[in-house]
Amino acid sequence: xxxxxxxxxxxxxxxxxxxxGPRHLLELADVTTEIEIAxxxxxxxxxxxxxxxxxxxxxxxxxxxxxxxxxxxxxxxAFGTWALVDDSERGHRAECLEDGRVLALRRDDFYDVAxxxxxxxxxxxxxxxxRLRALAAEHPEDARVEGEGIEKPEALVEAEAxxxxxxxxxxxxxxxxxxxxxxxxxxxxTSGASPQxxxxxxxxxxxxxxxxxxxxxxxxx
Numbered sequence: 001x002x003x004x005x006x007x008x009x010x011x012x013x014x015x016x017x018x019x020x021g022p023r024h025l026l027e028l029a030d031v032t033t034e035i036e037i038a039x040x041x042x043x044x045x046x047x048x049x050x051x052x053x054x055x056x057x058x059x060x061x062x063x064x065x066x067x068x069x070x071x072x073x074x075x076x077x078a079f080g081t082w083a084l085v086d087d088s089e090r091g092h093r094a095e096c097l098e099d100g101r102v103l104a105l106r107r108d109d110f111y112d113v114a115x116x117x118x119x120x121x122x123x124x125x126x127x128x129x130x131r132l133r134a135l136a137a138e139h140p141e142d143a144r145v146e147g148e149g150i151e152k153p154e155a156l157v158e159a160e161a162x163x164x165x166x167x168x169x170x171x172x173x174x175x176x177x178x179x180x181x182x183x184x185x186x187x188x189x190t191s192g193a194s195p196q197x198x199x200x201x202x203x204x205x206x207x208x209x210x211x212x213x214x215x216x217x218x219x220x221x
Contacts, residue, residue, distance in 0.1 A: 002057065002103070004029050010055045010103055014078040016085075019127045024113075024120045031109040035102050037061070043094040043102070050083035050090050052106040059100020065092040072097065084110050085128065 002010070007029035011017050017025065037043065037059055046065065054061075060074050070092060073079045079094060084107050114120045 002034060007032055007103060010057060010076065011105065013076045014053060014055060014081055015131065016053075016081055016124060016127050019123045020120060021123065024117065024123070027113050027117075027120075028105060028110065031105070031113060033104045033106070035104055037096040037100050037102055039096055039099050041096045043096065044080070044090055046090055046093050048090050050080060050087055050107075052080060052104045053078060053083050053110075054080050054094070055103040055105075057101040057103055059096060059098040059102075061102070062095050062097050063092050064095065075100075083107055084124075 004026060008022065008025045011025050011028055011032070012020075017028070020028070034057070039059075043054065043061065055078050056073050056075050058075060060072055061079060062069055063071050063073065063079055080090065083090075084105070087107065114124075
């Protein structure tokens with residue numbers, strides 16, 4: 001039977017728990033479970049839903065996917081780590097190569113502890129962020145933010161159109177009609193934008209010249 005301190009030291013070996021403080025690790029250690037494992041037994045299959053993180057105390061465990069061995073874990077190492085944040089299928093098989101023991105931290109127990117102390121979740125989120133940045137550095141094509149840099153904001157499109165002279169000044173057509181000048185060319189429509197309604201143009205007739213007033217002769221005496 002492991003002591004509380006031994007459980008804390010073992011849990012600290014898990015990637016997602018490396019940044020968690022001693023007090024929080026002690027709380028998590030209280031809800032872990034020791035499980036005896038036997039050579040040839042399967043801890044979980046590829047299609048099993050993730051529900052717990054495991055730490056090897058004694059023995060060795062082989063991880064495989066699609067019938068191909070991917071890695072082996074021994075004392076002080078973790079497997080099934082992402083079960084704390086993801087409840088989808090495992091995606092790999094965990095089989096015991098030697099008799100021994102594992103320490104299991106179930107996701108439900110983890111969140112029961114974390115619910116009373118948000119600092120624990122914050123520490124875990126920081127570790128997740130570091131892991132995601134590392135993955136993004138190795139596989140930048142998977143790190144693209146969806147939609148970012150693809151569609152321009154509407155305000156930017158309008159500003160670019162104004163700077164290139166594509167948009168006519170408001171009221172330019174009416175002003176041209178009043179002065180007898182040709183109307184400016186309509187603005188080029190932007191993809192996806194609804195056409196602007198055209199205002200009717202009324203021709204303004206030039207005023208007729210005013211005849212000079214007749215000179216009145218004074219009456220004859």
